Amino acid sequence: MGKYHFNEIEAKWQKHWAEKQTFKAENKSDKPKYYVLDMFPYPSGAGLHVGHPLGYIASDIYARYKRHQGYNVLHPQGYDSFGLPAEQYAIQTGQHPAKTTEENIARYREQLDKIGFSFDWSREVRTSNPEYYKWTQWIFIQLFESWYDKDADKARSIEELRAIFSSEGNVHVNAVCDEGTAHFTASEWLDFSETKKQEILLKYRLTYLAETEVNWCPQLGTVLANDEIVNGVSERGGYPVVRKKMKQWSMRITAYAQRLLDRLDKIDWPQPLKDSQTNWIGRSKGASVKFRVISYELGVGETSSHIPHRSSLEIEVFTTRPDTIFGVSFMVLAPEHDLVSKITTAEQKEAVGKYVEATAKRSERERMADVKSITGVFTGAYAEHPFTKKPIPIWIGDYVLAGYGTGAVMSVPCGDQRDYDFAKHFNLPIPNIFKDADISEEAYSDKENTIIANSDFLNGLNYAEATDKIIAALEEKGIGKGKINYRLRDAVFSRQRYWGEPFPIYYKDGMPQIIPTECLPLRLPEVEKYLPTEEGEPPLGRADVWAWNTETNEVVSNDLIDHKTVFPLELNTMPGWAGSSWYFFRYMEDAKRDEVFASKEALNYWKNVDLYIGGSEHATGHLLYSRFWVKFMHDRGLVPVDEPFKKLINQGMILGESAFVNRITAGYNKGDTYYVFQSSVPILISDSFIDKSLKHIHNIDKDSNSKTYNIILQKFIELNPDFKNQEIEFSYTPFHVDLALINETKNELDIETFKNWREEYKNAEFITEEDGSFKVSREVEKMSKSKYNVVNPDDICEQYGADTLRMYEMFLGPLEQAKPWNTAGITGVHGFLKKLWKLYHSGENESFYVSEEAASKDSLKTLHKTIKKVQEDIENFSFNTSVSSFMIAVNELSAQKCNSHEVLEPLAILISPYAPHIAEELWEKLGHSESISTASFPKFEEKYLVESTKEYPISFNGKMRFTLELPLDISKEEIESAVMAHEKTAQYLEGRTPKKVIIVPGKIVNIVG
């Protein structure tokens, strides 16, 4: 076999690795461990395109490199297999999502196998497998059975909380819990009914059921989390989202806000990703202040028994500028604020009611799109300024968000632009409390360079001093305190979908009860349709057998529900992020998956993921939720680590180069009307006729581009003989064509195939180049089926081989950057692998040949400089540059006619992380019977790189003019005299005397003057 038969070689080694389980990781090893993980894919029906494996190739190179370095490497893969697309498909076709998911996984696996990844498939996970989601449900139960102790700053068991309640009530409990949880004593607790106790405990549980305002997506029939909404519409499908109150499971992630923030410093993640988590958590420091309502009347419809005591009504606000409290001239409540109905006066009742109703109707999207118009209504009520005792009017306005802070603000128009705009709009006073600040045009929001004035005891202080002093004053009066507020909300955990994990929950007296852990998994029931029920219940409402028998501990028919021993089960399912928040631990376990989510030994051996590679789109979803769950699991002693991913890298997206054909459209003016004239057959024009400078307006310029115009006109008249109007104008419309119809290197359309592509182009006319070819335009876009620009890795493997695909993906550019895919460029990398193969096949008829003779000095130099470079590159995740280094090495070794075993054997190891198949084949030919995968990485030796001379660049005023070879061991003076003696020096000096000569030995000579 002389030629490089990549298809045979790759099939051979893929089979070999699978049979020998070459990449199986051991849970017991003397070697140091290393855990390399990819974000596992959602197996979609479309299969993989070349963009998907980019990160997998990078992590595979790293994993293979670490094996060469002597590590015991865990490099698993699996599927995030619950999710919306499978369910949407099920709704359309009636096929069970489990079936389509299974098929998609099979296809993914086939595609992945062809690329030669070193995955340990024996540890595969699928989040939709009952044996997996059993443990997702189990972790949910652990969350349900936990509360957050702020004093200990960790989660603790609910049993401990019950004990505290029994002995001392909840007065001294410093826990993260629902707002306004009432106080009770131990004896009160003991007297509560079990249902009442459950109701109270629910306010403390880390996952709890509550009536919350959610993002409801009617088209998808489900609620969405904040991170699943992009620009006010659903991330999947782009459907509108409205606000709606629903009883939902939530996760008390806010308990972890500070820890999630603090620990960001300790993990090696890209800064932009840390920044977006920081912004998402949104910590702001300030104070909470209570304002007493001093004037109100009874709201309409309220009975006298509901009259609040005059002094009991308070509005609590959160402010980051308590130092500006003397600048408060009004207050604004969110329209949804609880107090609105209680404080509104009779005169204002109608206006307020209308306004509240109008805002409730507006969708989130409308509200976001319309941030400029200022709206609001006066409630008629006043609050008392806590220091000046002056009355302050209370307004409502939708610029105040119900979900942030307390849903109420103290408005300081001189210091906050939104308050300023509101005040201007409604003619409210704008008192100035800043020394020498001009607030005639806009608010003065600079807090660093400000001195407070007109503020009683705060006068003359700067921001920091005033803040400290006012907080002290507020605390002394008992009407406020320093406070830290977070933007992060508790995460809604319910989805009204079928294809997700069922909650291990049934309802007794309206209170959620967990099913015993030994009964898990609670399997998804069968339903005859995957749509919500007519009553608007989630799809699980259609299941006939979906009730829990507490005596037999099994799922039974709904007919048996008696609310005594048989109870209805929860109808919601868990969101997509449930299964992905802990899967990295599951891979660690290889033997006892039935007994534990992961065993202590496995967890203690593998600890956390050393390297995680995936897309940045998960910044505030998966990557935040995982950190939250891991912290929780750590608190409860379930795992030994409190961060899941030590180092993280975001791979950039691979974009497609879409191809466009331009279609001519004609039109003319007649009177004031513009008529569009449809040609009887489509006229298509080659790209080179199109004036790029006019491209954006899509017009064909009649005057300056008369040649093109006349060609089109001629064609047009020929095809439309009845057309008479001579004042016709032409423009063009580009449309996508399938890449399969394009010659990639020449950007030419295959006209014949194209005609058969779509019925409408069967008789199309082409305005071609002189040689009869037809050029298409190209544009870089996201790869997608609808743009016909998807490149399938299978096709590339078939035509060039997996090793070529792997190296080319790396060669495209830096891993973290987005970059376009162009199949035309792949020949360079493919040619390189052929050249590499040839290096080992210098025998007769290109037969394998390596000599045992000592290598030349040059070859050793080439080898060692490549070892150095490639090792540095891998460690810096700069894979694109090491591909160039390999090319340089092979070019040099070919030129040197190197065939020495001494050089070619280490070279095979060097390249094996990148091109593992060819490396294995060459390794075998070099006489090895064991896989190359654990051969130790070649050791770099400086001595082969030591030079005795240097080609000095000689610069004049910083410009390099010529080079001069000089020995490295001579002194500065000797260098200078050698340079000054050189004939070219005199030439460049043109008779001037140099002012200065800079000599950096081994680097450069620069002559100034």
Added chain:
RNA sequence: GCUCGAGUGGCGGAAUUGGUAGACGCGCUGGAUUCAAAAUCCAGUUCUUUCGGGAGUGUGGGUUCGAUUCCCACCUCGAGUACCA
């Protein structure tokens, strides 16, 4: 608006702490081989030029003997975020 990132040939991109800008590959041009094509190999390829040279890393300044690299201002593009009090 705010935050972050990026601007280098026809294209993807290199240049590790300031020290020969354009490595490597694509494409293109010419040549060899071939009946021809593919494949392979060789030479050239930033722009400009009166062939001496000159200019050149988004723009304008600055620091430096020397700047793609550091500093300031601006322009353009991309990503994220968005009334967060």
